[in-house]
Amino acid sequence: MGSFRVLVLAGVIAAITGGAALAAGSGGGGGMDLPSDSGPSYDPAEEYAKALAALNARDYRAAARSAQRVTQAVPQNLEAWKLLGAAHAGAENWRGARRAYERALRLAPEDVSVRGGLGLALARLEDPKAQEQLDWLRTKAAACGPGCDAAQLRSLTAELEKVLAAPASPGARLDQPLILADAGDAAYLDAVGLINEGRFEAALVSLDAARAAFGPHPDVLTYQGFAHRRLGRFDTAEGFYRQALAVAPDHRGALEYYGELKVERGDRAGARRMLARLEQACAYGCAEAETLRSWIETGGDPGR
Template sequence: MVRFHKILLTGAALSLALSGAAFAAGGGGGGGGGGMDMPSASGPTYDPAEEYAKGVAALNAEKYKEAEKAFARVVTAAPKSAEAWRLLGVANLRQDDAKGAKRAYEKAVKLEPEDIAARTGLGVSLARLKDDKAQEQLAWLKAKSDACAGTCGDAAALKSGLSAVESAAASPSAALSTPLLFAQAGDRAYLQAVGLINEKRYDDALASLGQAREAFGPHPDILTYQGYAWRKKGAFDRAEAYYQQALTIAPQHRGATEYYGELKVERGDMDGARVMLARLDRACAYGCAEAEELRRWIDAGGEPAR
């Protein structure tokens, strides 16, 4: 069963729990008794999750310049955060900066090619620029909509996306709606994801984690759980990418370090696993559950018997 660091609060308070002080221990894989360690001094001067929360609040308050600045800081610290690039695009579009929006949405689509909202935003941006490439996004949305035939979970998003791009093509000044984002929704999605992982429902867990990232951005706890779920699905390369993102943001994140070490054991990279264990031993002066679990994996040469 995946371990869960119990620092979660409800509503807006969660955006604070899922930032700064939570990074070192982490919800993704333990936490060693609930301690609130300080972030690594080698980390960024600001944390992406906190900046993301500022950006979301600014978008909700229709303060688009503030939102743009916040999301620009997020993508500087976490350049693989597709949701931050997408919301940067929203902030740019709301300021009638179609060129800036196009660049941001292109980054989002490159990172998440199946993201309907990113495809929609890119299509609208291109249409506002009177760029014929808007038709490519329209064609993508239409193909998805036809395949869905109004029966899939994305039916409403596809219909809305098609309408938005078509409206922008007909009238480049047409507005793109900005949905409000709430911490409570991310809170519920995060908690739900933990339960789904414990039930080994990894596809459903990944969907919930995606919703949590929509609310909280590139938080290392969420990234670590995404890595864990992909690893359990056998997608080791994708899992590694998420662990690396988590550790880039929070170098001393114990959950990500442990799970990355376990992944290395599963790949037969015992030297790499020992490097991860050494990091945990340095971070846990008095020992911690993550170090002991990874040590058991290394000693067993794989997942130890329970």
């Protein structure tokens, strides 16, 4: 496999260039403009940052609005659905919170915070299915071993038990994020170092923390795809590459590594399509295109 070239950018959120925008069309007639030409466009990573800031400021309506834009642009992004759920919970829009957490649960059935958020929303709606989430949390807590956050499980379990006992009583809304941008930068840089050391499982833990802070940033998503790929999890890796390219269609790292993954899977035609996109993205040539071209020509890592 080719060497992993790391480009540490000055600001993670500011690093997106040429990203795909989620366009919200505006009405009107006449002319030949498409709605996406005239309507406002949204950068998913920037909208995620706005949602996080609004949530911290307890401006739940603004947080939900920005988080919704992220889920529309990158519907497979777990953190966006969790953020939307937290925003709705903060506004006591329990039906909205339930829907957001249900979507998150499909993406991450083992996520403790998702289970807690969904359970709380269901309890506030006096839905008996809240008990299922409480039972899950209790079972998880009983089996809590190395790497398990016992304190978080205890907190979520206690809060859900309290709300189930008195659904209408005031209580914590689980509406505050667990990680902020400064911690996200540190996690991102830590992941870069771990990847360069070949410690991919450890890097994924740090990348998860960075993704919680920055949302669907294409650099973070590409690194997650690379780490999973090096661990042989090709399907998971592909999912992250596709997310990265949904946000930034010309992201050179994602295009190269997705192309290499296709070579590893014997899909040279698919790899050539990635190469064509790379050549269009860097018309004057770039190292990513040359590396992928070598992979295609040799049928694998040319360095082996």
